[in-house]
Amino acid sequence: MSTMSTSLDELTKAPPKDDQGGARRGLARYALAKLGGALLGIGLVIVATFFLFRLIPGDPTIAYTRDVPVTPEQLALLRRQMGLDRPLGEQFLDFVLRTLRLDLGTSYEYRRPVAELIGERVGPTLLLVGTGLAIAVGLGMWQGTRAAWRHGGRFDRFSTGTALTLWSVPTFWLGLLLLMVLAAGMGPIPGLFPTRGMEDVDAPDGPLYLLHVAHHLVLPCLTLVAVVYAQYLLVMRSSLLDEIGQDYVTTARAKGLRDDDVRRRHAVPNALLPTVTLVFMQIGFVVGGAVSVEFVYSWPGLGLLFVEAIKGPDYAVMQGTFMLVCVAVIVMNTLADVVYHVLDPRVRSA
Numbered sequence: 001m002s003t004m005s006t007s008l009d010e011l012t013k014a015p016p017k018d019d020q021g022g023a024r025r026g027l028a029r030y031a032l033a034k035l036g037g038a039l040l041g042i043g044l045v046i047v048a049t050f051f052l053f054r055l056i057p058g059d060p061t062i063a064y065t066r067d068v069p070v071t072p073e074q075l076a077l078l079r080r081q082m083g084l085d086r087p088l089g090e091q092f093l094d095f096v097l098r099t100l101r102l103d104l105g106t107s108y109e110y111r112r113p114v115a116e117l118i119g120e121r122v123g124p125t126l127l128l129v130g131t132g133l134a135i136a137v138g139l140g141m142w143q144g145t146r147a148a149w150r151h152g153g154r155f156d157r158f159s160t161g162t163a164l165t166l167w168s169v170p171t172f173w174l175g176l177l178l179l180m181v182l183a184a185g186m187g188p189i190p191g192l193f194p195t196r197g198m199e200d201v202d203a204p205d206g207p208l209y210l211l212h213v214a215h216h217l218v219l220p221c222l223t224l225v226a227v228v229y230a231q232y233l234l235v236m237r238s239s240l241l242d243e244i245g246q247d248y249v250t251t252a253r254a255k256g257l258r259d260d261d262v263r264r265r266h267a268v269p270n271a272l273l274p275t276v277t278l279v280f281m282q283i284g285f286v287v288g289g290a291v292s293v294e295f296v297y298s299w300p301g302l303g304l305l306f307v308e309a310i311k312g313p314d315y316a317v318m319q320g321t322f323m324l325v326c327v328a329v330i331v332m333n334t335l336a337d338v339v340y341h342v343l344d345p346r347v348r349s350a
Contacts, residue, residue, distance in 0.1 A: 031338050038334040045326040049319050050095050060084065060315055064108055082108075099323070105316035109309070114320040117305060124198055125301030128217065129290055132224035137279055139225065140232025141272075147233070148240035148271075149263055160237070163230035175223045175296035183219060193219045196298035220297045224290050228282075235278055239271035246270075273343060280336030281329075 061078045070078075079085045083094065098105065104114035143163070147156040166174075183195040194200070194216045203212050243249060244267060252262045294303035302321055309317035 027338075027341065030341050034334045034337050038330050041330045042327055045323060045330070046096060046099055049323045049326075050092055052322075053315050053319055054088075056313075056315075060313070064312075104320035104323075107309075107314050107317050109312045109314040109317065114316050117317060118302065118320055118324060121300060121302045121305045124299060125294070125303065127213075128220055128294070128299055128301060129224065131217065132221045132228065132290075133279075133282055135221070136225045136229035137232055137275075140229040141236045141275060143229075144233040144236025145240060145263070145268060145271075148237040148244065149267075151237075151241060156237075159233065163233045166226045167230035169227065171223065171227050171290065171292040172296055174226060175220075175293055178219055178223055179296065198300055220290075220293050220299050223293050223296070232275060232278065236271060236275050239274045240267060243267045243271045273340065276343065277336045277340055280332050280339065283332045 060082065061075050061084070064078065065075070076085070083091055086094075102115060104118070106112065107114050107117060110117060140163075143159045147159050150156060179195060183193045198216050199209075199213055203209055249262060249267055252266050253259075257265075291303035291306060293299065294301045295307050298304065302324070305317060306321045308314070309321065
């Protein structure tokens, strides 16, 4: 009896301090390795950004002056002002140094610093895509959990079929459809929501302004959620189905635990791990915004700014927004790896 008691005490006592310190050192080494990989990836993004937009056919100076008659001397002056008359190696070195100083250049379309333009557009993009992402994650995980726990039932078939259908619909087409039905007032439903923008010219002040912006946000957010939430539903459903057949779930049920307790306290926490990684990866794309949604609804975010830069073409803005999106994705993927390492003991022991 005493031997059994001693064994139980050894099993339940906290791990030695040396093991805890080793785990922390292991996490620190893992995080530093991922940080090094992220810095390398950001460096490659800077290099790719410089050469990618210089592979675009045509002369940028001619594109900027296509509607204005100019002389060859004026074109040469413009090329000198844009720094295009210098050797390619010198242009690359100057681009890298300016980027490290967070100087993304000047927009020739807006005649303003690119960093200033991006700073103005980040807020609307975070509002739109951040709100849509939060709703999509909550809705997808809730439906995925219910569908997996009662897999094969009516709710499972209906929710999975609806999610797959909406996921396969082009975002711009769904946006235009909602715009015509719910905003333009086509059909039996009158126009309920604004057709474009984040606010009207005569927007109210004070607390009513928040309601005004929320009214404009409904349709873009609905479009984004309808297309995005399916992946969270499917990942959560698949992960939970894998956990249902594990031995620990069978043991918990054999102990007499209620079905809801088995799902909430045992199965769902383990099934959340792949979904956590997916959430962090999607957060990286939040900064880039949903280009199609912002373009359809004229939402003044980074996606619309990128489309306007392509129409220009405004190479400085295209470079800045492209680089920002890539860096955001790299940073969030790195953070997802670190968080997954902390949450999953199997990764720590590997």
